[in-house]
Structure formats: C-alpha cells, structure tokens
Amino acid sequence: MSWLVAAVLGIVQGATEFLPVSSSGHLVIVSKLCGWEMPLAFVVITHFGTLLAVIAYDRRDFADMLRSLFVWSASEPSQQTQLTSARRLVGLLIIGTIPAALAGLLLEEQIENLFDSLPAVGIALIITGLILLSVNWLAGQKEQYQTTVFDALLIGAAQVVALTPGISRSGTTIATGLARGLHRDWAPRFAFLLSAPVIFGGTVFETIKLIQNPISSQQLSIYLLGGLTAAICGYFAVHLVVRAVRAGNLIYFSAYCILVGIITAVVG
Numbered sequence: 381m382s383w384l385v386a387a388v389l390g391i392v393q394g395a396t397e398f399l400p401v402s403s404s405g406h407l408v409i410v411s412k413l414c415g416w417e418m419p420l421a422f423v424v425i426t427h428f429g430t431l432l433a434v435i436a437y438d439r440r441d442f443a444d445m446l447r448s449l450f451v452w453s454a455s456e457p458s459q460q461t462q463l464t465s466a467r468r469l470v471g472l473l474i475i476g477t478i479p480a481a482l483a484g485l486l487l488e489e490q491i492e493n494l495f496d497s498l499p500a501v502g503i504a505l506i507i508t509g510l511i512l513l514s515v516n517w518l519a520g521q522k523e524q525y526q527t528t529v530f531d532a533l534l535i536g537a538a539q540v541v542a543l544t545p546g547i548s549r550s551g552t553t554i555a556t557g558l559a560r561g562l563h564r565d566w567a568p569r570f571a572f573l574l575s576a577p578v579i580f581g582g583t584v585f586e587t588i589k590l591i592q593n594p595i596s597s598q599q600l601s602i603y604l605l606g607g608l609t610a611a612i613c614g615y616f617a618v619h620l621v622v623r624a625v626r627a628g629n630l631i632y633f634s635a636y637c638i639l640v641g642i643i644t645a646v647v648g
Contacts (some may be wrong), residue, residue, distance in 0.1 A: 383602055385416055390606030392425055394613030397430040397579075398572065398621055400512055400551030400633045401640075405501045408545050409644055412498055421595045422603045424586045429607035431579045433614030434572050441573060443471050465525060469573070475529055476536030477577040484582070502645025504546025509637030511555045512548075516630040520561030521533040527570065531560045535570065539578060546641070549575060551633070556624060568625045572618055 392410055396403035411418055435442055448466035522531070538556040542549035550571055557567035595603070624630055 381416075381419065381602055382597070383421065383605060386422065386602045386606035389416065389418060389422070390429065390609030391613050393426040393606070394430055394433065394610030394615075397610070397614055398433070398550050398575075398617040400503075400508065400548045400554060400621065400630065401637055402505060402508055402542075402546050402548040402551070403430075405505055405508075405546035405548075405619055405644075408501050409498065409640075412466050413597070418473075419595075419603075421590050421593075423454070424583055424590055425603045425607035426610040427579055427586070428585045429610030430614040431576060431583060432501045432611045433578050434618060436611075436615055437618045438569065438573055438576075441466075441469065441569075442576075445473075456580055457628075469524065472527060472529070472532040473574055473577060474569075475614065476532040476539075476574045477581075479537045479635065480535070480539035480543065480578050481581060483543060484578075484585075498647065499645045500544075501546040502641045502643070502647075504544050505637045505641030505644060508548045508551050509641060511632045512630045512634035512637065515555040515558040516628055516634065518558040520558060520563055520567070522561045523563055523566055524570070527562065527566070528568075531557070534560060535574060536602075539574070548637070549578075550621060553636075554621070554630075558625075564626050564628075565622070568622045 389407065389410065392406050393403055396406045407418065410416065444462060444466040448463045448470065451463060453460060453463070535553050535556045538552040539549055541547055542552045550568075553571035553574060554568050557570055558564070564568065624633065
C-alpha cells in the first residue's frame with residue numbers, strides 16, 4: 381500500500397464512519413473499483429483513528445463517565461447529580477452495545493461474505509437513504525435523563541442491521557433515536573457515544589488477529605498516516621452530522637445514499 385492509497389482510504393474511513401452514508405459500503409466500493417486491498421493492520425489502525433475522533437468530540441461525556449466509575453459520591457448536590465447521570469449513561473451504553481456485540485461474534489462469517497457483492501452494497505445504500513428520509517422531519521423532546529433502557533436497546537439493535545455493508549451505523553442509530561423521540565441534539569450524541577464501544581471492541585478483536593501477522597516499520601508508518609487522516613476527517617464528520625440532524629438536513633445524505641446505491645447496484 382502506498383502513502384497516497386493509505387491517505388485516501390483513511391479519509392474515506394474517517395468521513396464515512398460518522399456521516400450517515402456507511403463507511404463499510406464506501407470502502408467496498410472504493411477498494412473494488414480501484415483494485416485496492418485493505419490489510420488487516422490498516423483496518424485496525426484506521427478504526428482506532430475513528431475511535432479517537434469520537435472520544436475527542438465527546439470528551440466531556442467520556443471524562444464524566446470515567447470519573448463516575450471511580451468516584452462514588454460528591455460533597456456538592458450538583459456534582460452528585462452529575463455522577464449519577466454519568467453512571468446511568470454508562471449503563472445505557474452497555475445495554476445498547478450488547479446486541480451488536482453478540483451479532484458480531486455469531487455472524488462474523490456471514491457478514492464478511494457480504495463484502496464481496498457490489499449489488500448488495502448498492503441495495504443496502506438505497507435502504508439507508510430511505511431510512512434517513514423517513515426520519516428527517518422528526519423532532520422529539522427526550523433528553524439524556526429521559527432516555528429509557530428500551531430506547532438504548534432498540535438503538536443498539538439498529539447497530540446489528542448496520543453490520544451489513546451499505547447500511548450506515550450512524551444513520552440507523554440516529555434514525556432510531558429520532559423515531560424513539562430523542563431530541564435532535566441528543567439523538568446524534570447518543571449514537572456517537574454508542575459507536576465507541578463497538579469500534580473499540582472491533583479494534584481489539586482485529587488486533588488479536590494482527591498479533592499473529594506482524595508488519596514492517598515502513599508499513600506501520602504508512603498505515604499510521606491512514607489512521608491520522610481517519611481521525612481528523614472523523615472529528616469534522618461528527619460535527620457536520622450533529623449540525624445536519626439539528627437543522628433537519630438529513631435529506632441531503634438520503635439523496636446521496638440513494639443515488640450512489642442505484643449506481644453501485646447497476647454497475648456492480
């Protein structure tokens with residue numbers, strides 16, 4: 381893999397991981413059309429880059445959740461409320477992560493087979509576009525403290541569907557959140573917070589495989605470039621999506637997914 385290919389694929393991974401257009405679908409399309417391969421080590425490093433992006437964006441939430449696990453009580457009522465809220469959020473994220481974690485372990489081989497079919501990716505992108513279109517004008521009022529266990533479970537279940545290349549994880553989780561009445565500010569935030577455990581788990585799982593196949597220092601440098609571009613693009617992509625959801629502009633992503641999906645299904 382060259383420096384240019386690593387940079388391009390890193391940009392694609394970072395931008396589309398959080399934009400509701402499916403990162404896996406776009407990586408399949410780009411790699412198939414250009415004849416590029418994505419070694420496991422590259423996948424691991426770019427996924428880690430996107431994990432850093434979401435942690436950087438939601439750093440306050442992650443800091444509060446981490447603190448709540450080690451500090452049980454606070455002297456000030458406001459600080460105690462903050463600790464309780466953060467612990468509750470940790471619980472919601474754990475519940476929301478369970479469906480995707482189980483599906484990833486049980487359906488790994490079946491999911492990998494879907495990465496070989498461009499028409500399947502195209503159809504999945506069209507479905508993503510229709511999902512985004514269906515929720516574009518929804519405007520719920522639920523805030524973080526009003527989010528229920530059932531909400532978290534349903535939004536987490538949406539990540540299972542998004543294991544299919546072409547079905548956007550951010551798109552389906554944000555759409556499910558909006559459908560459950562989450563506020564337009566909170567729905568994307570919760571979706572991105574929920575993506576962190578899944579990305580982290582996938583990175584660890586892939587790293588275990590990678591240990592058996594060490595790479596050279598030169599390859600590592602090239603892959604790190606991909607990880608850096610993925611992190612930078614991912615950070616800005618998160619900001620873009622949050623603003624789009626807040627303004628009710630998911631229709632533009634919907635149109636893009638449907639158009640690219642049709643072209644991919646026909647060409648594939």
